[in-house]
Amino acid sequence: MKKYIYIFGIIVFCVGVGLTLWTVVEYVDSNHVFAASPENNTESTTTIDVDTDEVDTGVIGTGETEFVETEEKVEEIVGYIAPEGWYQPVYESSTMDGGDYNLDIGVMGLKVYYVQKYFNLRFNIMGYYREPTRWPVYVYQTRNGLEPTGVVDLKTWLSLGFSEKDWYELGTYIAPVRIDKTSQRDSIINVFLDTATSYLGTPYVVGASGKPGEGVDCSGLVLQCLYSIGVNPDGLDPVQHSTISEYNSRLMWADPKFKEVSRDELLPGDLIFYHRPWGNSVCHVAIYLGDNKCIEALHSVVEIADMDKENSWDCFAITGFKRVIATDGVN
Numbered sequence: 001m002k003k004y005i006y007i008f009g010i011i012v013f014c015v016g017v018g019l020t021l022w023t024v025v026e027y028v029d030s031n032h033v034f035a036a037s038p039e040n041n042t043e044s045t046t047t048i049d050v051d052t053d054e055v056d057t058g059v060i061g062t063g064e065t066e067f068v069e070t071e072e073k074v075e076e077i078v079g080y081i082a083p084e085g086w087y088q089p090v091y092e093s094s095t096m097d098g099g100d101y102n103l104d105i106g107v108m109g110l111k112v113y114y115v116q117k118y119f120n121l122r123f124n125i126m127g128y129y130r131e132p133t134r135w136p137v138y139v140y141q142t143r144n145g146l147e148p149t150g151v152v153d154l155k156t157w158l159s160l161g162f163s164e165k166d167w168y169e170l171g172t173y174i175a176p177v178r179i180d181k182t183s184q185r186d187s188i189i190n191v192f193l194d195t196a197t198s199y200l201g202t203p204y205v206v207g208a209s210g211k212p213g214e215g216v217d218c219s220g221l222v223l224q225c226l227y228s229i230g231v232n233p234d235g236l237d238p239v240q241h242s243t244i245s246e247y248n249s250r251l252m253w254a255d256p257k258f259k260e261v262s263r264d265e266l267l268p269g270d271l272i273f274y275h276r277p278w279g280n281s282v283c284h285v286a287i288y289l290g291d292n293k294c295i296e297a298l299h300s301v302v303e304i305a306d307m308d309k310e311n312s313w314d315c316f317a318i319t320g321f322k323r324v325i326a327t328d329g330v331n
Contacts, residue, residue, distance in 0.1 A: 135150065
């Protein structure tokens with residue numbers, strides 16, 4: 001009997017010790033949680049102010065707070081800014097419509113060029129709709145049940161086997177912009193020249209300003225190079241280029257936002273303007289490459305040639321030079 005009483009006492013003792021220890025642990029844990037809660041924390045702790053991006057270091061016992069910037073201020077890179085009176089490049093590519101025009105006497109460009117190739121016509125200047133083009137069109141219309149006008153409208157165009165898409169889009173191409181708002185002058189000029197060289201070998205087509213390989217004339221080439229650097233000359237566009245009798249090279253020369261420079265000041269990317277030896281009116285434009293070389297659409301294809309042409313068979317004389325993108329010294 002005493003043996004059982006002894007064992008029972010040990011069990012009671014162990015239970016009592018266990019309860020005591022459990023009570024102490026619960027008390028400590030509850031006080032720890034209580035002390036860690038924000039409303040009962042009497043000591044400073046490290047916090048981050050999300051709105052201000054500053055760190056409260058919580059210097060204990062001083063009552064002072066030190067704020068430290070956690071984000072570096074990244075300075076935005078600003079690209080070329082045109083001086084007053086110059087064209088400021090834009091950074092979004094443009095599109096245009098207006099290709100729904102008939103081909104008649106005086107119209108030029110890629111659509112005319114396509115019709116001339118269909119009839120196997122071979123002129124020194126392809127792309128210009130004149131009487132030698134109008135007459136085979138008239139005969140074709142007569143033989144194929146179309147109204148014989150000698151004018152190519154959409155109905156005649158489709159009868160010739162060309163697409164409706166080409167009718168509306170040939171002659172409306174605008175080169176995509178290849179610069180952005182961080183681009184400096186040097187990179188802008190590099191894009192300008194790179195676009196020009198992408199046209200090497202492209203057929204010369206009067207009044208055309210198409211994609212590389214399609215066809216361009218002298219000012220049509222310059223126009224697409226300008227588009228690639230976000231410069232949109234006032235009053236000029238590919239459709240206007242195909243449907244006027246005025247030389248766009250002449251209009252570029254007269255544009256006050258292209259600034260005249262001397263021969264000694266020439267830089268790659270400047271424009272060179274020419275006139276016939278028997279007159280003073282501008283009728284050709286080329287892009288200066290350096291070392292007295294230029295890239296131009298003048299004869300059969302776009303090519304690199306000598307800048308001076310007084311002794312060449314076409315005898316063009318230089319009228320002057322103009323700059324498209326200002327240097328740091330403005331000119």
